[in-house]
Amino acid sequence: MRRVRRYQISSTNNFYPCRGYCIVGPDWRALLLTVFLISIPSIFFLAFPLPFLTEELGPAVPVLVCLFIVAALGTLLRTGLSDPGIVPRASRPPPHDVDDDDDLPLASRPRPHRTKEVTIDGVVFKLKYCETCNIYRPPRCSHCGLCNNCVERFDHHCPWVGNCVGRRNYKWFCLFLYVVTILAIGILALCITEIWIRVEDEKKDDEDKTTPQALGAAVSDAPVTVILILYCFLCVWFVISLSIYHTYLVVVNETTHEQIKMSYSRRTNHFDKGVCRNCSSVFCVGTGSRSVWIILSLDSLVTHPLPSHQPSSLA
DSSP states (O other), rough: OOOOGGGGOSSSBBBBGGGOOOBOOOTHHHHHHHHHHHHHHHHHHTTTHHHHHHHHHHHHOOOOOOOOHHHHHHHHHHHTTSSOOOEOSSOOOOGSSSSSOTTTTTSSSSOOOEEEEEETTTEEEEEEEEEETTOOOOOOEEETTTTEEEEOHHHHHHHHTEEETTTTTTHHHHHHHHHHHHHHHHHHHHHHHHHHHHHHHHHHHHTOOOHHHHHHHHHHOOHHHHHHHHHHHHHHHHHHHHHHHHHHHHHHHHOOOHHTTTTTSSOOOTTTOOOHHHHHHHHSOOOOOOOOEEEEEHHHHHSOOOOOOOOOOOO
């Protein structure tokens, strides 16, 4: 009997390197681009401004900067290479949702109902049927057209990490935003500090120099620092706005997908449990097992459909 992992029989658009331990989206080059946009400026910062700043400010500066660079790249890769919460497909429509004989050919069976209602923790939810995955999507689950997967607690498909952001990697996505925001602000502040120190040194060496003249001399002495200032200044507003936006979503327990669709404009958000519990549900709860890595038997797969994902609680 041949045994396979679920991802090996998956018909999605994802790629599964390292024997399925990593998952990347179809636009995996976007992840490499983001790694490039972080690592290249960081290398230039380590090579040019950092030696001067270490001499002026002390050895704590390179230690902190290196820690944040490693943390930024680590959380980015953890987000882009992990399972976002892919819901396994079923090999055929759920037999208990069609009013026909299971012995009928698949093409002859009537299509399942588009929706069905379930009660979870005393709250009634209307589940939509996904014709691609042959499942009723759990609450907050949505089908990503780029990856061709249904994803639990689907937030969005991120063009910067090249993967979906969902239940299993949303925590790492938020941590990536926070770390890269601090890194961008820190490098920007340190580069401005270097220019300011150089201006003061120029004025001390030649008291007849005006501030514009000293600034011009400092810029000519540290052109890479000036380029880093411009780069970080452009990037910092983008990452700050994203960090604030996703902090708000965490606090109110919403997803980007839900807010774009205005899902709770006319009804109560039953997932909102208060600020503390909302934050802990994102940052303090484990991600659970990966559904795409479950080992199956090919022999049993021929005669039995893959099980549909059924929600059990709002947690």
